[in-house]
Amino acid sequence: MENIHIAGTGIWYPEDVITNDEIVGSFNSYVDNFNTINKSKIDDGEILPLEHSSAAFIEKASGIKTRHVIDKKNILDIETMMPLVEHEDESRLSIHAKAGIEAAKKAMDQANVQPNDIDGVILGTSHAARNYPSVAIEIQNQLGIDGYAYDMLVGCSSTTFAINNAFSDIASGLAETILVINPEISTPFVNYAKRDIHFIFGDGCVATIVTNKTHAKNCFKILDRKLITKFSNNIRSDWSYLVRAASDEKSMEDLLFYQNGNSVFKEVCPMVAEFISNQLKENDMQPSEISKFWLHQANARMINLIVSKIINSEDFDETLAPLPIQKFGNLASAGSMFAFNLHNDLNKGEKGIICSFGAGYSVCSMIVEKI
Numbered sequence: 001m002e003n004i005h006i007a008g009t010g011i012w013y014p015e016d017v018i019t020n021d022e023i024v025g026s027f028n029s030y031v032d033n034f035n036t037i038n039k040s041k042i043d044d045g046e047i048l049p050l051e052h053s054s055a056a057f058i059e060k061a062s063g064i065k066t067r068h069v070i071d072k073k074n075i076l077d078i079e080t081m082m083p084l085v086e087h088e089d090e091s092r093l094s095i096h097a098k099a100g101i102e103a104a105k106k107a108m109d110q111a112n113v114q115p116n117d118i119d120g121v122i123l124g125t126s127h128a129a130r131n132y133p134s135v136a137i138e139i140q141n142q143l144g145i146d147g148y149a150y151d152m153l154v155g156c157s158s159t160t161f162a163i164n165n166a167f168s169d170i171a172s173g174l175a176e177t178i179l180v181i182n183p184e185i186s187t188p189f190v191n192y193a194k195r196d197i198h199f200i201f202g203d204g205c206v207a208t209i210v211t212n213k214t215h216a217k218n219c220f221k222i223l224d225r226k227l228i229t230k231f232s233n234n235i236r237s238d239w240s241y242l243v244r245a246a247s248d249e250k251s252m253e254d255l256l257f258y259q260n261g262n263s264v265f266k267e268v269c270p271m272v273a274e275f276i277s278n279q280l281k282e283n284d285m286q287p288s289e290i291s292k293f294w295l296h297q298a299n300a301r302m303i304n305l306i307v308s309k310i311i312n313s314e315d316f317d318e319t320l321a322p323l324p325i326q327k328f329g330n331l332a333s334a335g336s337m338f339a340f341n342l343h344n345d346l347n348k349g350e351k352g353i354i355c356s357f358g359a360g361y362s363v364c365s366m367i368v369e370k371i
């Protein structure tokens, strides 16, 4: 078996924090305003009134208490209801590169690697920042790294699929050390006027050093990787460069992120629980041998349900399956490695599972062992 490790991780997140009460206050003001402006149409039965959101619902349904975002003021302002950013421009670093570099420097410090130790940069994210040049190449240039770099997209599994690519490149002899970066600047893509999704996402970035060297203090050997994809339209975004040339009409809102959250919940939980259970069987491991489940942070109830199915018990506490979603919201593909970064105090020989799941559907699960 190859000796390939996660030798260091680093995270970046913006300072602005929005609480559930704040996001609900803004949404409910928008609703009241909408219903007042459209009173006659509502009274005539032409359109339905919008309904209030609720902080109690959000915490109960998702586990989210706060989220870190790039622009609190404009997200909460009912005249804008989105973060404001400037057009990307060749005269300065892109927003994704800035976040990526912050996280990458921390991961490199933790892994004790220098730019000249790194052979490649793989950037995975849910949303393409631009068509080209790759943000990974921008970061590579900025950090003074030789070798190759590229971007890849697999929705909420982009981080673990990127780590998987890094593993394969190292196993094949193409590289010895790879920097994986996963910026998830999701809030520009959130429709803050939609009740069932306005509370879900936060912004953040994680970086991971994958290497066949072991000189870092906190190294985790990747024992096994398992990936699957199954097509589903339940999490979708049709925003693309084709929008400019489309001959039929669609509003901007229709092109943003949307999901059938309830179906995702019902379909993905059993799928992921069975997937991880099978992976453990294939590796002759018992669920009790797993000290930590670092799972995709889409929903705290989903995480708890998946873990309870795997270990066949509901009697476990948060230390077994950490929930950074409470503080950061859904960080798209960065969630599972955020959980890993914040809660990886395992003893030598203890094992854990890093697993992402999301749009596609896509799932990637890795068994790791603290060495």
Ligand SMILES: CC(C)(COP(=O)(O)OP(=O)(O)OC[C@H]1O[C@@H](n2cnc3c(N)ncnc32)[C@H](O)[C@@H]1OP(=O)(O)O)[C@@H](O)C(=O)NCCC(=O)NCCS
Pocket: 052, 053, 054, 057, 058, 061, 062, 156, 195, 196, 197, 235, 259, 260, 261, 262, 263, 264, 265, 298, 299, 302, 330, 332, 358, 359
């Ligand atoms: C999004 C999610 C939190 C919603 O939770 P849910 O329990 O499925 O909620 P539902 O959509 O079934 O709605 C339940 C009820 O709450 C209501 N509701 C929805 N949003 C609400 C809000 N913001 N405030 C108050 N009530 C709300 C609904 O109208 C519905 O009411 P009804 O029962 O009278 O019809 C949950 O489905 C989820 O997290 N799914 C997985 C998402 C996921 O993994 N996505 C991947 C992207 S990374």
